Amino acid sequence: MTEIRFLFDYVSPYAFLAWKRLHRAAAREPIVLRPEPVLFAGLLNAHGQLGPAEIPAKRRYIFRDVLRTALREGIPLAPPRTHPYNPLLALRLSGLDMDPAARIRLVDRLFDRAWSEGGGVETPDDLSPVLDALGLDAPALLSAAGSTEAKERLKVATARAVEAGVFGVPTMFVGEEMYWGNDAIDHVLDAIAGRSRPLPAELLDRWEHLPASAHRR
């Protein structure tokens, strides 16, 4: 079994698409998915960049691209209730100690609720019925998700991701190798299947030390 670390935020439709594709792949390939919530806004802040939904032209385009990709992949998709929304409680909840299989079911349900069913994943009222339906202890988990420890855990996970070079979601790790974005899924599946070719070290080294001959004003 190969482990795929899956760093995500429920706010990202590309994280949703990538999750659904990997979740399906896990049903037929020797893959263990390890979902790890991180705060996308924290990644953007750390790198001083704008998110796609913060650039109006990009936001418009992305709606179309996400819908087109969902149609192609046969993934049911509907706009969420609001966007952007506050994913903090759902992320903290998803990072609590729990059985790995339960975490995968929870992440899958919350992604579906947000991006397939037009539901919200912001408030205790949004989240409680989802936990109930999964047979989980909603009051205990929601209380734990509001704790200082859960808040700190999400902060630390996000900070560690930044240190590891993560700048967006979804980000996947197969061993040490990092993959970013729904469009990197084919590379991830290549890596799992042993079809990746090694990246020539000499070329990577030249890239790394490439001088700039122009800068944007």
Place this chain on the structure above:
Amino acid sequence: MTEIRFLFDYVSPYAFLAWKRLHRAAAREPIVLRPEPVLFAGLLNAHGQLGPAEIPAKRRYIFRDVLRTALREGIPLAPPRTHPYNPLLALRLSGLDMDPAARIRLVDRLFDRAWSEGGGVETPDDLSPVLDALGLDAPALLSAAGSTEAKERLKVATARAVEAGVFGVPTMFVGEEMYWGNDAIDHVLDAIAGRSRPLPAELLDRWEHLPASAHRR
């Protein structure tokens, strides 16, 4: 024949990868490629966003992703001489009045020189031998590329792209539909082959009017 408008800047390795893939596709499919130079830095300025090479973690990742994609697609790739570099002269040259087939050969050669051969495409000394080898009149074209008219043409092309909602390169148009990025090529080829499904208008409308319930601080 279906026309694909291809908006590009030589500074982008993803524009290079997309160009090579479409150029190959054009050899077997009823496609006419219409390359249209735009200044990527101008797009970034217009939308107030950082380019991928301006975020160190993203820059490092992108080198690996570009190389991995080139290996998968069988596209010879080597780092350019410098990066970022100043693409203005090459872009202005590529936007001059010329035979459409000559423009396609020129764009293809300049992309190869920058991204397959480790050469430069910045100065008249870089560009002159390329024009010579293509049987083009190097002194006349380089002089025209330095003219106020050529400068204005690139500015206008970039401004029009911004007005049309373009925020990055490569951007492709098939009819009215816009596609962004090397990873959108499969969608472009679907559109060409008549395999695109119409995007449900009701869902697009809901997206368009989606309220936000959170904003990044």
